[in-house]
Amino acid sequence: MLDIELIRKDPERAKRALSKKDPSLEDLIEQILELDKDRRALVSQSQELRAKRNSLSKIASNDLSAREQVLALKSELEKLESELSKLEPRLRKLLLSVPNVPASSVPYGKSEEDNLELRRYKEPPRFDFEPKPHWEIGVSLGIFDFERASKVSGSRFVYLTGLGARLERALINFMLDLNIQKGYKEVLPPHLVKPEILEGTGQLPKFEEELYSCERDNLYLIPTAEVPLTALYMDETLDEKDLPIALTAYTPCYRREAGSYGKDIRGLIRQHQFSKVEIVKITTPETSYEELENITKDAESILQALEIPYRVVALSTGDLGFSSAKTYDIELWLPSQGRYREVSSCSNCEDFQARRLRIKIKNHKTRFAHTLNGSALAVGRTLCAILENFQQKDGSVIIPKALQPYFGLERLS
RNA sequence: GGCGAGGUGCCGGAGUGGUCGAACGGGGCGGUCUCGAAAAUCGCUGUGGGUCUUUGUGGCUCACCGGGGGUUCGAAUCCCUCCCUCGCCGCCA
Numbered sequence: 334m335l336d337i338e339l340i341r342k343d344p345e346r347a348k349r350a351l352s353k354k355d356p357s358l359e360d361l362i363e364q365i366l367e368l369d370k371d372r373r374a375l376v377s378q379s380q381e382l383r384a385k386r387n388s389l390s391k392i393a394s395n396d397l398s399a400r401e402q403v404l405a406l407k408s409e410l411e412k413l414e415s416e417l418s419k420l421e422p423r424l425r426k427l428l429l430s431v432p433n434v435p436a437s438s439v440p441y442g443k444s445e446e447d448n449l450e451l452r453r454y455k456e457p458p459r460f461d462f463e464p465k466p467h468w469e470i471g472v473s474l475g476i477f478d479f480e481r482a483s484k485v486s487g488s489r490f491v492y493l494t495g496l497g498a499r500l501e502r503a504l505i506n507f508m509l510d511l512n513i514q515k516g517y518k519e520v521l522p523p524h525l526v527k528p529e530i531l532e533g534t535g536q537l538p539k540f541e542e543e544l545y546s547c548e549r550d551n552l553y554l555i556p557t558a559e560v561p562l563t564a565l566y567m568d569e570t571l572d573e574k575d576l577p578i579a580l581t582a583y584t585p586c587y588r589r590e591a592g593s594y595g596k597d598i599r600g601l602i603r604q605h606q607f608s609k610v611e612i613v614k615i616t617t618p619e620t621s622y623e624e625l626e627n628i629t630k631d632a633e634s635i636l637q638a639l640e641i642p643y644r645v646v647a648l649s650t651g652d653l654g655f656s657s658a659k660t661y662d663i664e665l666w667l668p669s670q671g672r673y674r675e676v677s678s679c680s681n682c683e684d685f686q687a688r689r690l691r692i693k694i695k696n697h698k699t700r701f702a703h704t705l706n707g708s709a710l711a712v713g714r715t716l717c718a719i720l721e722n723f724q725q726k727d728g729s730v731i732i733p734k735a736l737q738p739y740f741g742l743e744r745l746s
Numbered sequence: 747g748g749c750g751a752g753g754u755g756c757c758g759g760a761g762u763g764g765u766c767g768a769a770c771g772g773g774g775c776g777g778u779c780u781c782g783a784a785a786a787u788c789g790c791u792g793u794g795g796g797u798c799u800u801u802g803u804g805g806c807u808c809a810c811c812g813g814g815g816g817u818u819c820g821a822a823u824c825c826c827u828c829c830c831u832c833g834c835c836g837c838c839a
Contacts (some may be wrong), residue, residue, distance in 0.1 A: 386818085389819075401819085
């Protein structure tokens, strides 16, 4: 959530910044300004009445006429208050649907076409045979079972079996251990959260269709561990000397993938449920951009340890997520697709989420924290990359050295 | 799921209709004392909003004692409802 104070003070600047993300947002700002004006007028009026009422009440114990005056004030007040109670949720909802403003260092652009490649690690491998897509490798190795998954749960689900399940588990442990070594505190968070939490991190109110909900209990399945990790310190004021707070968690992620019907229908790339190891940092405004570089490097170091080719791109203004002020995506190489695919997204949300979640920090003065999050890493896609990049002519797959202690075998065959 | 107890400021804990933004204690911050520290002692110490502004760690004002609603001239205090925490019983990985 943006600070309404800033919108009020310099609406044109807010519009200019937001229209880099989405030009249609200018109207939204206009509406917000309008409602905010109305709201303040109503608040002032009702406050005046209340002040009058309070002073009359003080003498009312032995003054019957004061009592009558108060009754008159009361009906006026009720009118104002009912107007306010209609207006305030509307204003709030509008404000909650305004995305974060891009940082000035974010490259301008309309879509992912305009993302800026920053660096690459390792050449894509060359094969002296036709490399297979991961789903073919996995099925023939007997470690993926898509058919039975669709019988049981429908499309975009998979059973990992035998060494497939073990490989996934090895990756999770490997990633968590690396993160822990770097100072992240391991957390195992709840996988079901309240709507207000998703509102806090920015998934709601705009992206309801993306979420699985348990209506009876008014809870949602998390689409990423970012949600419960970032919300861990909701409604708290943290001491600045305890910053940065660095958290890591493995969780499954649940996404409905509405609106991506045709995309990535085969394989593990786009599933309704996937494993991810996430990192989150809570910092001061002064250090958050430095920390964005840090979490990106931390995520990259996992791919380096696994020897998987990747590149890092800076998202353009038009491709930035709702809550993010600046994002680096890490994309790994998939030989069967001949292109890079996202495996991590590292974002600085500045105080956008902290304001929604009321996470404050304090040394002399109190202010909102900055929050960052990054995947380190998406496990399923990493698993795909291992199968595809390290596949052999005979259909076996070499396991990267660093992972072997976790997996227990040098080769998958 | 059933019954019982309870939710008050940074913490503990009073307060059962007006003078309560809230006693008292602890903590924190500042002063005195001290070579210094401790002890003692004095003072200060919530958040959010509106408005004014000679923009000052400013004035005035409103709201907030788990959330929402109600009674009343007036609610932390009474009533309804929801949520949460703790205890016991039941069920259960």
